[in-house]
Amino acid sequence: MNDNTTPLGALSAEGVSIWLDDLSRERIKSGGLRDLIDNRHVVGVTTNPTIFAKALSDGEAYTDQVRELAAAGTDVDDAVFEITTKDVADACDVFSDVAAATDGEDGKVSIEVSPKLARDTDGTIAMAKQLWDKVGRSNVFVKIPATVEGLPAITESIAQGVNVNVTLIFALDRYRKVAEAYLAGLEKAKENGLDLSKIHSVASIFISRVDTEVDKRIDASDDGAVKELRGKVGLANCRLAYQIYEELFNTPRWSVLAEAGAFKQRPLWASTGVKDDSYPDTMYITELTAPNVVNTMPEKTLVAFDDHGTLHGDAVTGTYANSNAVLDGLQTAGISYQEVMDQLEDEGLKKFDVSWDELLDSVKSELARYAGQ
Template sequence: MTNATPTAQLSAAGVSIWLDDLSRERLSTGSLQKLIDEKNVVGVTTNPSIFHAAITTGTDYDAKIAAQAAAGASVEETIFEITTTDVADACDLFAPVAAATKGVDGRVSIEVDPRLAWDTEGTIAEAKHLYKKVNKDNVLIKIPATLEGLPAITATLGEGISVNVTLIFSLERYRAVINAFQSGLELAKENGHDLSTIHSVASFFVSRVDSEIDKRLDALGTEEAKALKGKAGVANARLAYQVYEDLFSTGRWAVLAEAGALPQRPLWASTGVKDPAYPDTLYVTGLVAADVVNTMPEKTLDATFDHGVVTGDTITGTYKEANSVLTALEGLGVSYNEVVALLESEGLDKFVASWKELLADVEGALATARTAS
């Protein structure tokens, strides 16, 4: 691995590199293809904030919005058309990767309307609608890991639809996500689906854990508290990998694997470093193990490609140390359960706010286009 780039080394160590971004500009200029060719990118994730930034920046979507306005489309219909078209085109771009990896990589994710995060039936209906509209084998439908989302995950997988479970912060919820995944495959099997064609990732968020916990450690201000800064995010993710290892080595899983099922891979999300005091590749090089995905903003991808130091597996064998970090935090009065509950709530609120801003901005653009015509 010494002669390869850091991103090639990361791939060789079993990490699939996905880009946490998508836009019409990335597709039309060839910049996304360049990342596939040069920086080992084998998939893409999107979210409401990414689409809001893409659609409201520049002029790439003006013609599409004008056409939608002329057709009398509503703002929801317009956004649905724009986002599903971008994702379908990205799926086509990644089709060779999907073919080469038998569908494990070459995946493009699109999220259900975040306002449905607390609506099980609404999420199921939207997941089916998105899947049908994109109409590509290598799409992943993103469903948040809320309590209401869990049965929607099971039902969607049961329809033979591949799923990216998002906004996971706690180990307890991650266990529930894996249970929902395995229940979904059991349902898909009952429904006569080929389990080998159903893929899933579980998006475990990393940097936001440090952001919130570091804030609390700063408030304590002791040397003991300062010594724990920047350690919780990686520790939490490493323990998630332990959960993955445990729950995909059970008798229940063996029955599904025998029927052709593939495990739901852990995906490290929110891997851009928020605190400039930390190494900019902290949540990449510290979370290397076989069969994981790391979805990176381009800044983190560039940093990894430029100076990431990949030393092989940095997760297995670290569980005792990771547990001691969380135990020490509890000992200082930093409540893990309180932090992860807050982060889920804030994460959902941010996506809903981005979606509402997108609706307002596109509504304005549609009105302008109607006036112009």
């Protein structure tokens, strides 16, 4: 069972929920997912189209279902829907005891609305409800991207009682709007007579992609002083997001919702696998430890932290002045924070689109393989 003296055990004791950024049917069937819960303090899972496409291409765990779908003449979009929702529903069942033990805050498994709908508010609302109903588990999260068009979809989904993992957050002003969209959704849910204690949300703020793009611009800069900011902007951005979180969830507006049983929308640190080998491979865990956050990790990062991760307590609270100085230093060097964040959102959406197309192609090939059998 879980050992609280390990690095992951210590991280959990600091108030960080450890989630795995990966899922496959093989991991579910083999007991590997259960083992991570029992022995690595994992209390949730996030997924995306790339993860599903990779899972489908590895091994034969999907053969029986794909054969049945092919025999029924199922089209590729419906087949993707059936395959992914089955994995997520099964994983939700594996995490059901974690969900029960944490009043539903953890034990969550995320599934993503089609990225093709990222600029379509109504389409996102409709698909979020469709995924919620199909999975049929109270511990599922539906992932909605934090685009301008996604913000009202977040509010409406929450108002309908759908748990939402808001993904692809980069800029601080967008994060603030995401949190406000959640609050507005809770207020509508309360008006609708829903039990707020059953509604949950996280806000997924991406990290390593920020440093990759900013570091590239720093390296091209003639300003020697800005070189000191390499590898610091992603951390500063998250730390200032946590400051916004503390502010918004400590207001009279929030108090009314909390008294009605609402849970805070926790910040989730995403894209936590370090992409620059010159940085410690556990940097985005150690340096973003804080109470009531989620850190979703690729398995490689999770294993690395459990092997040699170190902690120095809360690494976020009280860092806000230094974090603002980091962002100010970028501006002084002529690197536009907003331009970087806008670019990362656009690139993120394009990457999601490519991943979705790859998933569709993978399923299409598998359906063709078993057609007529």
